[in-house]
Amino acid sequence: MYAEPRATFAPIPRAEIGQFQDRVAAGAGKVVIDIGTGLGEWACRMSRLGLVVTGYDYSAVAIEKARRLHHNHGPLTFEVHDFDADAIPGRLHLESVDVVSCRHVLQFLEVPRFIADARRWLRKDGVLHITTAVTEKLRDGRQIGLPEEQIRELARGWRECDRYDVDPDGETTAVVLRGPYT
Numbered sequence: 001m002y003a004e005p006r007a008t009f010a011p012i013p014r015a016e017i018g019q020f021q022d023r024v025a026a027g028a029g030k031v032v033i034d035i036g037t038g039l040g041e042w043a044c045r046m047s048r049l050g051l052v053v054t055g056y057d058y059s060a061v062a063i064e065k066a067r068r069l070h071h072n073h074g075p076l077t078f079e080v081h082d083f084d085a086d087a088i089p090g091r092l093h094l095e096s097v098d099v100v101s102c103r104h105v106l107q108f109l110e111v112p113r114f115i116a117d118a119r120r121w122l123r124k125d126g127v128l129h130i131t132t133a134v135t136e137k138l139r140d141g142r143q144i145g146l147p148e149e150q151i152r153e154l155a156r157g158w159r160e161c162d163r164y165d166v167d168p169d170g171e172t173t174a175v176v177l178r179g180p181y182t
Contacts, residue, residue: 016131017046019166019174020046024176026049029051030052030098030099032097033054034055034101035105036102036104040076040078041069042101043070044070044073047070047073048073054077055079056078057078058080063080083117095120095121095123096123097121102118102129106146107145111150115154126178130154130177131166132145132151133171133172134148134151134170134171138171139171145172155177160178163175163176
């Protein structure tokens, strides 16, 4: 998909980054990893908030394009990594990250394993921020995203869970899981 010359990213609404900043309390200098970064637009938007962001994607083509597109945007790096198949990157160790962002990609990961890993990487008051389509609410019948039951299940075992709709129809939702320790 990323090898196509016309591969681009969908624009991210200004309101979405504002909601992220407010709900996550995203302050300058916090360390963030963006899982499934693709062409890096979401990672770039987070770095513009002063966050120190590393975007990961399994596609070497996507990462190369992300590096070219966003080479001059603040504290931002991109790395090739497959979180289902590869060993955990060395820079991700116990309590090393303030925010793990997973935007429209959780459905492609081995969810229980990924959540367990994210819990280990997050600092005690860290945040796992998940954005996903809600399968049952998609008007066009696409089977992407996560079903409502699985989205509700994400909150299990976290100290706090905050959920909000990203769009007016609720087709896309965000879940903010705080404090991986209950």
